Amino acid sequence: MIPPPKLRLLDVTVTFRARHGALVPAIDRLSLDVADREIVSIVGPSGCGKSTLLRLVAGLVRPSSGEIRLDGHVVAEPGADRGMVFQSYTLFPWLTVQGNVEFGPRLRGMPDRHCRDVASRFIEIVGLAGFERAYPKELSGGMMQRVAIARALANDPEVLLMDEPFGALDAQTRVFMQELLLDIWEKTPKTILFVTHDIDEALFLGDRVYVMTARPGRLRDEVVLALPRPRTLEIETSEAFLAAKRRVLAMVREEAQRTTPEPSRLRA
Amino acid sequence: MSLARTGGAIARRRRGPLSEVLRPQEAIPRRTYLRILTTSAAALIAAWCVLTYGRLVAPLFLPSPTAVLATGVAMAQDGTLLQNAQASLLVIVTGWALAVLAGVPVGVLMGSFKAVEALIEPVIDFVRYLPVSALIPLLILYIGIGPAEKIAVIFIGTFFQLVLLVADVAAHVPHEQLDVAYTLGASRSQVIRRVLLPATLPGVMDTLRITMGWAWTYLVVAELVSADRGLGFMILDSMRGLFTDRIFVGLAVIGGLGLCFDLVFKWLHRVLLPWSPKA
Missing domain, CATH: 1.10.3720.10 (MetI-like)
Structure with a gap:
């Protein structure tokens, strides 16, 4: 028997009202299933609605039509069961690393003891033990994103939504963070929806990679990666990885061209 | 790329102390900063002294420091x-x-x-x-x-x-x-x-x-x-x-x-x- 999907998007459409009153479609009849503990990467040309997709699941954006179900329940508003990590640095600067990580448990009125324990466990997992008392301004970009991941995980969410979380980091730190994320996933497996514009990153992390079309965003195709876990960076040179990369790259390029006018037309 | 090259050239070329201090938005040593600050304050007080004790301005308009x-x-x-x-x-x-x-x-x-x-x-x-x-x-x-x-x-x-x-x-x-x-x-x-x-x-x-x-x-x-x-x-x-x-x-x-x-x-x-x- 096939288990029911953890997360299901059914025929979801999102339209925004632009300043001058016109309706702009951002996502168009998109359906998507994510299995429990699966990592699904989403790539697509910029402005295709990748982030909107995550914000939909988070409950920060409402679908104009269609529905989103998590464990069978319709998602109507934001909730602690769907943690999110943003590209921009969203740590609360007035809280220490510890204060940030225990923000979620504290909101739910958990006793101090419990909050501390949860916080130290996840600070440990993201490799920041010893930095509990540090303020975000004392941390590097990579460290801040590690705290942001710990903060989301401390809530023990059903789904982790990651919106280009490593996009602002330098190349070396980014690779390190990807390995760290997989390492964390091995320790505390979560269902992860990972939006990125970095195709290597999408393939390295994901069990599946969804390619979105240019705006309005639809699912163009999915690439399934039958690569074993735990994964190491070596897989990036494997034939299966490279073949998948060629496919995704070709699709993304084609979609990107549909939004960008050709150079000759620009000159005219 | 061209920007980086220009920056390098500026750093390499030898310039006078004034030029070192007057690079836009560039930090300067704390000692240099304090030196300029005290010089400026001293110059103001000196000007005041010269104007008053030298009787260049009447006390009605500018009384002396003392x-x-x-x-x-x-x-x-x-x-x-x-x-x-x-x-x-x-x-x-x-x-x-x-x-x-x-x-x-x-x-x-x-x-x-x-x-x-x-x-x-x-x-x-x-x-x-x-x-x-x-x-x-x-x-x-x-x-x-x-x-x-x-x-x-x-x-x-x-x-x-x-x-x-x-x-x-x-x-x-x-x-x-x-x-x-x-x-x-x-x-x-x-x-x-x-x-x-x-x-x-x-x-x-x-x-x-x-x-x-x-x-x-x-x-x-x-x-x-x-x-x-x-x-x-x-x-x-x-x-x-x-x-x-x-x-x-x-x-x-x-x-x-x-x-x-x-x-x-x-x-x-x-x-x-x-x-x-x-x-």
Whole structure:
């Protein structure tokens, strides 16, 4: 028997009202299933609605039509069961690393003891033990994103939504963070929806990679990666990885061209 | 790429010390900074000495440093300085504190809720371009010429500017910080209390410091128009008797007090908000 999907998007459409009153479609009849503990990467040309997709699941954006179900329940508003990590640095600067990580448990009125324990466990997992008392301004970009991941995980969410979380980091730190994320996933497996514009990153992390079309965003195709876990960076040179990369790259390029006018037309 | 190459060339080429110091936005050694600072202060005092002791300017227009110092000591000893400074401080702190108590909440609401912004913007936008000095006759008519009138001048002068500055601070709280709090399970009131309000603190602290500076201007204007005590009154009264040295003492005290307030606010920022990037 096939288990029911953890997360299901059914025929979801999102339209925004632009300043001058016109309706702009951002996502168009998109359906998507994510299995429990699966990592699904989403790539697509910029402005295709990748982030909107995550914000939909988070409950920060409402679908104009269609529905989103998590464990069978319709998602109507934001909730602690769907943690999110943003590209921009969203740590609360007035809280220490510890204060940030225990923000979620504290909101739910958990006793101090419990909050501390949860916080130290996840600070440990993201490799920041010893930095509990540090303020975000004392941390590097990579460290801040590690705290942001710990903060989301401390809530023990059903789904982790990651919106280009490593996009602002330098190349070396980014690779390190990807390995760290997989390492964390091995320790505390979560269902992860990972939006990125970095195709290597999408393939390295994901069990599946969804390619979105240019705006309005639809699912163009999915690439399934039958690569074993735990994964190491070596897989990036494997034939299966490279073949998948060629496919995704070709699709993304084609979609990107549909939004960008050709150079000759620009000159005219 | 070409930019990087140009930068390298600048770094390599040998230049004089002046050119080293005058590179835009570039940090300079602390010792160099202090040296320039002391030179500047010394030059000012030297110029003052030359002009007065060299009898280039009549004492009626510019009294000598020693004369000002002697007058200052005498005024401190006979109590005039303390009495006038107390009167001014009472007015300025009361007026400013009332404006802060009323203006900060209104500003936060205005910056956070578009509906509140639409509600109060018409009033604020009109009054903010109205110089407080233009309102003084009306305030005298309504309230009289006692301390209450001067407190009102400072309140009105500070309140409207404060509301706009605080509203700007609140409106610039990063939206993602609110979003992330929602995804961590925060209710709307939790987002306001636990994210929006603490996020505005550094900006509000800056605003308090800036508006306190402006409050001094309004105070002196109010005291020049109508007062029987206060530092502004002291200056005006000294002018009537052509006591230029007393005017200079008044200016020095006002400047000194303003500087003190500024330093206290900067210190408070560091102590109360150690997490702030500006602390």
